[in-house]
Amino acid sequence: MARTQRTPFVILGLLGLSDPHPRSGYEIKKVIDNIIAHFWSESNGQIYPVLKQLAARELIHAQARKSKGRKKISYAITPQGQAALRAWLATPPEMAKPRDELILKLFFGSETEIPVLIGHLQAHREAAKAALAQCAFWQKEAGSQQAKYTPFSLITLRAGVLLSEANLRWAEESIATLRRMDATKNPK
């Protein structure tokens, strides 16, 4: 009795999108990796089976095509699919149980050499920087290409910015703190 499946609903939602309009498993995967990667991820081992499940439950409708001999299956959301999606969206989101490995490792920091901890934080800082830059780029793009962005995607982008900034700031502060600690412990 693990947490209930979320993959079906991401797929349903993406198939319902108008602008980046993915229709196949492959396209769905790309949209996830390129557009919503900062708050969601899926693996192929999950997408393809779920696509079949959804088709079997008639929440989506499959249409196999051969564009120049190459196999490709296009899916479209059905009215029942729309209804299922809407019902799920209206349901209060379950919040993930916190499990942050980096913070845990810092919490047990007394068992580790401080420079190693600093290394962990530097990696985190670079990741936060990259995420922030990506979100900022999209925000800028949203200014010029309004058609590609809904008000909702701007809200999610704003989440990316604020959270990345918080992460970045925390990493920088903590690196500084640890450097001071290290200097006190090992004065040259």
Next chain:
Amino acid sequence: MARTQRTPFVILGLLGLSDPHPRSGYEIKKVIDNIIAHFWSESNGQIYPVLKQLAARELIHAQARKSKGRKKISYAITPQGQAALRAWLATPPEMAKPRDELILKLFFGSETEIPVLIGHLQAHREAAKAALAQCAFWQKEAGSQQAKYTPFSLITLRAGVLLSEANLRWAEESIATLRRMDATKNPK
């Protein structure tokens, strides 16, 4: 081939702690729920079996006691356990694949009534407020009872504050944005 197990290392780390010095499964669970809940969680269905595994691998040492007839098993970390813990702590932390249900639901917001979305965000805002208050309380306590807090726990506390603040701010901004959208759509 799921992500490698983290539970053993939390247990190892907590058993190595000096101040909140949990020794039994029950105490470990309490420390997790009361002290590191803002970045970690474990269930009993995980703690007790792992405790036995660790004992079998001699990373911890079990000692059954009966304090006035009540069953209680105390564990202590062994030198091998210390070594295993240190090795893991020095290893770069794996970052969790992002999977944020709230942001996802907002991303598909065009399929939902705006007041429902506002409701989701209000719950998130309250949770962030509570988390912030908790972290702020601990930070204050750290000022008076220095013995209870290491510099490392202060760093993790700071993470809690910054992240909660970011969440709070995002929730408030987004609620305001959605209210404006709703007013534009349904002018009275």
Next chain:
DNA sequence: AATTGCATGTAAGGAGTTACATGATTAA
């Protein structure tokens, strides 16, 4: 007498990841 807290556990079950397999098409 009943509830809450202490204390330890097990069974069932699933969501999701990793890794591998397969093949066609296009560009360098």
Next chain:
DNA sequence: TTAATCATGTAACTCCTTACATGCAATT
């Protein structure tokens, strides 16, 4: 010819959660 991209899929594996079970002790 080689590599990258398009495109779909399966097998194995496991971590972790939920829910339940059990019983003693202390409090109300």
